Amino acid sequence: DAGVIQSPRHEVTEMGQEVTLRCKPISGHDYLFWYRQTMMRGLELLIYFNNNVPIDDSGMPEDRFSAKMPNASFSTLKIQPSEPRDSAVYFCASSQADYNSPLHFGNGTRLTVT
Amino acid sequence: SQQGEEDPQALSIQEGENATMNCSYKTSINNLQWYRQNSGRGLVHLILIRSNEREKHSGRLRVTLDTSKKSSSLLITASRAADTASYFCATGHNAGGTSYGKLTFGQGTILTVHP
Numbered sequence: 314d315a316g317v318i319q320s321p322r323h324e325v326t327e328m329g330q331e332v333t334l335r336c337k338p339i340s341g342h343d344y345l346f347w348y349r350q351t352m353m354r355g356l357e358l359l360i361y362f363n364n365n366v367p368i369d370d371s372g373m374p375e376d377r378f379s380a381k382m383p384n385a386s387f388s389t390l391k392i393q394p395s396e397p398r399d400s401a402v403y404f405c406a407s408s409q410a411d412y413n414s415p416l417h418f419g420n421g422t423r424l425t426v427t
Numbered sequence: 428s429q430q431g432e433e434d435p436q437a438l439s440i441q442e443g444e445n446a447t448m449n450c451s452y453k454t455s456i457n458n459l460q461w462y463r464q465n466s467g468r469g470l471v472h473l474i475l476i477r478s479n480e481r482e483k484h485s486g487r488l489r490v491t492l493d494t495s496k497k498s499s500s501l502l503i504t505a506s507r508a509a510d511t512a513s514y515f516c517a518t519g520h521n522a523g524g525t526s527y528g529k530l531t532f533g534q535g536t537i538l539t540v541h542p
Contacts, residue, residue: 317469346530356470356515356532369529404469413458413477413519416530418469 319405319419327427331393334422336405337386346416347380347390348404356404362388395426433516437537446503448536450516451496458519459492460530461501463512470515473501508542 318337326332338345346361360370365382373380377396382388392399402423406416434449450459458477462470476483476492476499483490489502503510517530 348532355534358529358531361529406469413475415460415472415475416462416470416517417472420467420469 317405317407317417317419319422321422323423325425326395328396329394332395334390334403336388338407339417342407342409344408345382345388346406350402397426400424400426433533433536435536439539440506442506442508442540442542444506446506446538448501448514450499450533452518456518456520459499460517462515465512506540508540511540513537
């Protein structure tokens with residue numbers, strides 16, 4: 314299995330621009346998570362999906378952030394408009410249905426907003 | 428606030444020595460997991476221990492869980508330079524009626540193993 318695939322690996326954009334991060338989870342995994350990692354705040358759960366349905370988006374910082382999962386093999390995290398404080402590494406992770414299952418992380422997208 | 432808090436924040440040892448990292452948490456859990464993160468990479472799952480287990484082994488890794496003290500420890504024996512990474516504990520909880528517990532990560536311990 315190729316693992317969780319995220320794109321792009323790096324994104325540099327100017328403040329005010331729209332940013333779209335993409336994720337392909339491991340086939341057969343029913344849960345998909347978006348995390349954000351910064352030095353100051355560590356790893357924060359933004360949102361997670363079960364069978365393509367958003368279950369908990371309480372970690373999404375503002376309305377500028379939105380996430381979709383149109384099918385079992387693809388998810389996007391969009392920031393519009395982006396701000397410098399959104400600079401972080403964004404991780405996508407997936408897991409099987411069992412709540413005792415480990416998460417499988419992608420290698421992340423490093424976002425820099427100037 | 429973060430559920431899991433690792434201690435120490437940073438640990439520097441020589442190759443061959445053992446490394447012990449601790450994790451404390453605040454509320455009841457279903458399971459506790461340990462992850463490793465190499466620089467510039469995603470987190471990699473190391474080991475999962477359920478709330479009704481006290482100890483678990485995987486290769487050079489040994490994890491203990493003390494639910495009465497709400498703490499866990501990760502021991503890496505005979506460390507190698509390749510073990511240099513950040514290590515995170517993550518606690519899983521039930522979330523009301525959902526069947527999956529969200530994982531909440533601590534701030535991590537940075538381990539440096541000198542050759």
